[in-house]
Amino acid sequence: MLTTVDEVLDFIKDNDVKFIRLSFCDLLGRQKNISVMPDELPRAFEHGIPFDAHAISGFNDITKSDLLLVPDPTTLSVLPWRPQQGRVVRFYCSIKNPDGSVFWGDTREILKSVVNKFSQKGYTCMIGAECEFYLFKTDENGEPTTKPFDNGGYLDVSPLDKGENVRREICLCLEEMGIRPETSHHEQGPGQNEIDFKFSDAVNSADNLITFKQVVRSIAARNGLFASFAPKPLPGKSGSGLHINISLMKNGQNIFRLGEKEDSKIPESFVAGVLQKITEITAFLNPIPNSYERLGYFEAPKYVSWSYGNRSQLVRIPAAQKDRRRMELRSPDPATNPYLAFALIIGAGMYGIENNLELPESINVDLYSADESITGKLPRLPENLEEALRLAEKSDLVRSILNERVIERFVELKTKELKEYDRAEDKYGHFIENYFRVI
Known part of the structure; x- marks a missing residue:
């Protein structure tokens, strides 16, 4: 470098x-x-x-x-x-x-500021992003269509998976740019793909995610395709998530472990802070009306809970050893600004550490089929963007991390979008016209 x-x-x-x-x-x-x-x-x-x-x-x-x-x-x-x-x-x-x-609106500098505050307490967050996307065909004029590039499913191979050469080209391009791909595969939806790259510090990880989206779009276009990072581009099909993996470093060592007596107190409080504050920051993690069509379906979370290995949870603790021990936050989607998203998630975790929050009991059940006697006791993520914005505006945590002008302008922009969305008779047509091509 x-x-x-x-x-x-x-x-x-x-x-x-x-x-x-x-x-x-x-x-x-x-x-x-x-x-x-x-x-x-x-x-x-x-x-x-x-x-x-x-x-x-x-x-x-x-x-x-x-x-x-x-x-x-x-x-x-x-x-x-x-x-x-x-x-x-x-x-x-x-x-x-x-x-x-x-x-005031430099969101990269906002993330840097949060990272610096966290480092003053002796901790560093390492972040890895798992970003899903769809590949769609284009028409005779090169304009995007909503016809998926293939009809493959999770981990399928060629010929069902037509995207393998595109993913290969994307991975090689990322590698040339100093971003190390780790895994790539076909996802659940038709034409849906995922490429995961190596974790890094928060600012570099946000930079890498912005670069990743540009590379995917550019390589897709070079192959006569259109790449969409919209949260729910196809009704009734799997949505695209941005799963955010976070580990905590102290003195160069990953200290992220849960349930190991005193050694686990800091990461447990970090996770507890994220769980307690997640509804207040959801507007920034899921920032468009279409985001809320994804939550609660096809392994996207709906309730505020955590567990080991369970993909129906908001926070999953994957089976991993040493440097790869981490938490996985499964609610965000690729429409987010990663600088704001990472800043708010780290801020929520920092709040948990500062207030010695206790991690609630894990819920190791399938929340998509669980009885109301279980799900009825759990807090829920906001049902829609309007609810999420109300919670964000009232949040002391959000105001401690973002300056007033960022909050004011963000809420202003999103409120305007919501009014236009509510007026639209054809909601899906409105999504295609206003979000599909730009997210």
């Missing part, structure tokens, strides 16, 4: 780089970028490259429309699907105000 500005500038000169993409995310986690030529890069590092914040949904109004992108030199990646002569590289950027201060 290159770490200094001088190292980066030397790399640009020595590797025939002709175009440089300066990338960032809006409040909703959608990637944006500006391209500059190599001669502009020193200016970008020193002063930043200006852009119109008013044109980015949720950012400043037109009276304060100037913001600056300052590239992070440690995030340099060559884009392998672009030409090898006259290469294209990409940086993730900090977003600055004209006076050099951090912009």
Whole structure:
């Protein structure tokens, strides 16, 4: 990894780089970028490259429309699907105000701040994301359709699984970019796939997830396909989740273990904090109306509970040894902004540690078929985005992690979306028109 500005500038000169993409995310986690030529890069590092914040949904109004992108030199990646002569590289950027201060809507900086607070207590979160997606056919004009690329099912092989070559190409591309794929396979839904990559620290993991989605879309398009990360693109079929795996590190050792007397108190309190605060942060983890069509079906959770190995639970503790001991949070979906999602989940866990929360008893039953005598006693995830937004607005935890302007703008954007959704007579048509192509 290159770490200094001088190292980066030397790399640009020595590797025939002709175009440089300066990338960032809006409040909703959608990637944006500006391209500059190599001669502009020193200016970008020193002063930043200006852009119109008013044109980015949720950012400043037109009276304060100037913001600056300052590239992070440690995030340099060559884009392998672009030409090898006259290469294209990409940086993730900090977003600055004209006076050099951090912009209030820079969600990557929000995550950095939470990570720093957690590290001051002696802990580091390592995060691995398991992101599902669908591959769809395109029409004669190259526009997306809702026809799945194949009719394969979970772990099927060719010829039922037509996506194996696409997944292979995606994995090789990720590897070239320094992101190490670990497993890839066909998922339950027709045309549904999953590729898992190695865990990392929280900020790098969020960066990698944004990169992963771009790679999947780009490689799919190169193969004449469309990749959708929508939570529930096909009614009646499996939804796409973003399972977030978290382990806790202290003094370089993974301390994530439960039920081992004093050694397990910290991770137990962390999990307890996530369980207690999950309903308050759900609006950010499941941020579109379509998200709530996924929850409660096809192994997506509905109740606030935990267990070992049980995929009907909100939090699952997988069977794993040493460095791979972790918790798996199963409610988030790929529509989330990962910087906000990771910040809020870590914040909830930190709340649990600070307040010495006790982990409730595990519920090791199939919650999809369990009797009302069991499920009726369990807290539930919000039924819809409107309920989730109400809980988020009232949450002291959310206000302790996100600044007031982020909360205000996020709720404003989502309330507007909800009104448009409620007015639509054809809900699925509204989803296709407004979310299917952009999530």
